Amino acid sequence: MRGERSPFRRRPSRWRGPVELLSFALYFLCAVLLVLSRIGHGLLIDARDDFVDLSAPLLEAASTPVILARHGLQRVRSYAGAFAEIDRLKAENEELKQWEWRAKSLERKVDHLRSLLNAVDEPALHYATGSVIADARGPFLRSALINLGRDNGVRIGYAVINGDGLVGRTVDAGASVARVLLLNDLNSRIPVLVGPAGVRALASGDNSAELRLDFLPDGAQLYPGDEVYTSGSDGVMPRGLRVGVVKGTSGAYKVKPHAELSSLDAVSVLFFDTPALTATDPPSLADPRALSATPEATPAAQPAPAAQPAPRPTAANEPNPLDSALKQAVGVSSGAVSTDEAQAVQQ
Amino acid sequence: MSAILPTLSVLFAVIATAVPWGLPADATFILPLVVVMMVFCWRALPGVTLSPVAAVLLGLLTDVMGGGPLGFWALLALIASSAGTYSRVFGADHELGPLWLIWTGLVAGLACFGWLLASAFFLRWIDWWPIAFGAAASVALFPVVLNGLLWIKRSGVRQLPHASYRGRV
Numbered sequence: 001m002r003g004e005r006s007p008f009r010r011r012p013s014r015w016r017g018p019v020e021l022l023s024f025a026l027y028f029l030c031a032v033l034l035v036l037s038r039i040g041h042g043l044l045i046d047a048r049d050d051f052v053d054l055s056a057p058l059l060e061a062a063s064t065p066v067i068l069a070r071h072g073l074q075r076v077r078s079y080a081g082a083f084a085e086i087d088r089l090k091a092e093n094e095e096l097k098q099w100e101w102r103a104k105s106l107e108r109k110v111d112h113l114r115s116l117l118n119a120v121d122e123p124a125l126h127y128a129t130g131s132v133i134a135d136a137r138g139p140f141l142r143s144a145l146i147n148l149g150r151d152n153g154v155r156i157g158y159a160v161i162n163g164d165g166l167v168g169r170t171v172d173a174g175a176s177v178a179r180v181l182l183l184n185d186l187n188s189r190i191p192v193l194v195g196p197a198g199v200r201a202l203a204s205g206d207n208s209a210e211l212r213l214d215f216l217p218d219g220a221q222l223y224p225g226d227e228v229y230t231s232g233s234d235g236v237m238p239r240g241l242r243v244g245v246v247k248g249t250s251g252a253y254k255v256k257p258h259a260e261l262s263s264l265d266a267v268s269v270l271f272f273d274t275p276a277l278t279a280t281d282p283p284s285l286a287d288p289r290a291l292s293a294t295p296e297a298t299p300a301a302q303p304a305p306a307a308q309p310a311p312r313p314t315a316a317n318e319p320n321p322l323d324s325a326l327k328q329a330v331g332v333s334s335g336a337v338s339t340d341e342a343q344a345v346q347q
Numbered sequence: 348m349s350a351i352l353p354t355l356s357v358l359f360a361v362i363a364t365a366v367p368w369g370l371p372a373d374a375t376f377i378l379p380l381v382v383v384m385m386v387f388c389w390r391a392l393p394g395v396t397l398s399p400v401a402a403v404l405l406g407l408l409t410d411v412m413g414g415g416p417l418g419f420w421a422l423l424a425l426i427a428s429s430a431g432t433y434s435r436v437f438g439a440d441h442e443l444g445p446l447w448l449i450w451t452g453l454v455a456g457l458a459c460f461g462w463l464l465a466s467a468f469f470l471r472w473i474d475w476w477p478i479a480f481g482a483a484a485s486v487a488l489f490p491v492v493l494n495g496l497l498w499i500k501r502s503g504v505r506q507l508p509h510a511s512y513r514g515r516v
Contacts, residue, residue: 019399026403026425033407033418038468044417051411059365059412066366134365140415140465140473142375144367172414179414184372186469207474209372263369 045172052145053174060133060147067131067265125238126271127161128152132264133177142185142207143168144264149176152269157236159270165242165258166190166230167267178269182261183211183243191233192243192255195226203228203243203255209262210247211255222246228255238272350396353389356499357397357405360385365412376481379409379420381492383427383457384450384485388496390431391446395500402428416468423457443493451486458482 036044078085130148148154150173160167160180168188172179181188188205194213199220203211216222226246232239244257364378382405389397406421413420430453434446458478465473 023399023425023429026399027422030403030406030418030422030425033421034416034464034468037416037418048411048417055412058362062362063366066368070367070369132367134412135367135370140419140468141413142372143414145365145414186471186473207372207477262371264367 049172049174052172052177052179053149056133056145056147056174056177059145063133070263070265127268128154128271129266129268131266140186142182142188142205142261143171144180144182144267146178146180146267146269147176148269149174149178151175153271154178154269159230159237159241159272160267161241161270162259162264162267164260165244166237167259167261167264169236170269180267183257183259184209184261190237190243191231192228193231194220194222194228194246197221198231200231200233209256211244211257213246213253213255216253222250222253224248235274236272238270241270350398350401352499352502353395353397353496354401354405356496357382357385357389357401358408361405361408361412364409373477373480374484376477377484377488379413380454380457380481380485381488382406382409382420383423384454384489384492385496386424387427387431387450387453388446388493390428391434391449392496392500393435397428399425399428419461419464419468422464423461426457426460427453443490446493447486447489450489454482454485 033044128148130146130152132144133147134145135143144167146160154170154173156170156173158170160169166183168180168182168185170178171181182205183190183203184205184207186205186207188203188211190203190211192201192203192213193199194201194216199217199222201216201220202214204214205211213222213228224246228243228246230237230239230241230243242258244255246253247256248254360378360382364382368378370377386397386402386405389395390402402424403421406419406424407417409420409424410417430449434449458481462473462475462478465478
């Protein structure tokens with residue numbers, strides 16, 4: 001065949017007016033889309049949400065073999081270092097037994113002091129667990145798409161955690177999927193408390209693997225290894241969620257997140273409703289399936305409170321082997337978690 | 348050659364950009380740049396019909412999947428598409444070397460432009476390292492991707508024997 005001699009056959013060039021015109025129109029279209037995207041045009045956002053909702057099954061199907069392969073690879077790696085890992089876990093288990101005893105003791109003490117003070121119980125946190133079905137890649141965004149949406153009670157602004165700690169918060173919620181803005185995204189700002197002194201700061205993402213610590217008070221004493229956890233002062237995030245540990249030196253402090261943000265798998269959405277969240281809801285909340293509808297308004301899958309002995313298994317709340325790990329992240333004992341407990345774990 | 352095959356191959360790559368591979372934060376720019384590279388290659392190879400409209404739509408799909416601003420990857424894909432066409436005009440479509448060289452220059456320009464565009468979009472200087480790393484990786488991957496596309500092209504030609512003699516559209 002003539003074309004088989006060289007795959008890069010030379011072809012005569014020719015200029016065509018309509019093609020040039022079409023190219024110009026397309027360049028113009030891209031520029032218009034960028035401008036509309038910049039100003040956050042509602043039509044564009046709605047269209048994108050609808051498309052992401054529609055493409056969610058395809059993305060989930062495409063992600064499944066990749067996730068399985070990643071798990072397989074992790075398993076092979078863990079087999080390779082199994083004996084060393086067993087020794088490490090034994091040592092860690094011994095240490096954790098000490099911690100368990102101490103935590104129980106502190107829990108009793110806290111309960112006793114609370115009863116003496118007649119303290120009001122803080123509301124419990126409910127959560128739903130799902131998995132990451134797509135990653136956002138690019139210079140703009142560090143986000144992940146999860147297979148929980150409005151039908152599962154997810155709304156915009158909810159905190160998202162995994163077994164290691166805080167992962168991010170939801171910024172878009174479709175019917176069956178939601179987009180999670182990760183901690184290290186350029187637009188992520190989380191008010192935090194740092195170290196045992198509880199120094200207030202703002203953990204800001206800059207699209208790198210670590211977070212910046214902004215607005216530290218003058219003369220703040222921080223040390224590498226200090227724990228960083230949410231302060232809850234934004235009125236959106238619950239207080240006491242683990243974020244990461246301090247790295248670096250004075251003037252250039254960074255936070256290394258506990259969660260491995262580049263390889264997320266199972267995550268949990270905390271249903272933490274605050275006035276700050278409800279105040280930002282759109283006025284069309286009469287529709288229970290509307291964006292940012294409250295979990296109570298959606299009959300499909302309500303998160304199970306701790307008191308219920310056997311929650312109806314759904315995609316959102318069916319028993320998950322990772323649940324115990326997730327509970328560790330915020331110190332929970334069942335399907336609902338108290339912020340007090342989360343703080344107690346921090347201390 | 349069928350117009351479907353190039354579009355489908357790039358579509359496959361677009362879907363791959365959204366799959367959670369577990370890549371480190373520095374490597375997040377590689378996969379979308381591979382999509383742009385494929386658009387460039389399909390436009391540069393003779394006898395292939397990937398229209399600029401398809402290039403823009405695939406770029407838009409990358410934007411939607413990635414959650415970034417709409418039009419960013421569409422614009423980069425369109426620039427790559429135009430560059431691919433001009434590489435044919437200037438007769439650089441018959442050798443791997445010149446195409447590789449053109450892609451190196453193009454991706455350097457695209458990386459700078461993308462970085463400036465992203466910085467302008469967010470009104471702050473964004474981290475340049477992932478973009479530079481992605482551009483360098485795409486240059487290294489160019490022969491692999493090009494040979495893969497040539498393999499697809501040859502497969503398509505086998506299925507549609509008359510298509511190999513069609514002019515470009």
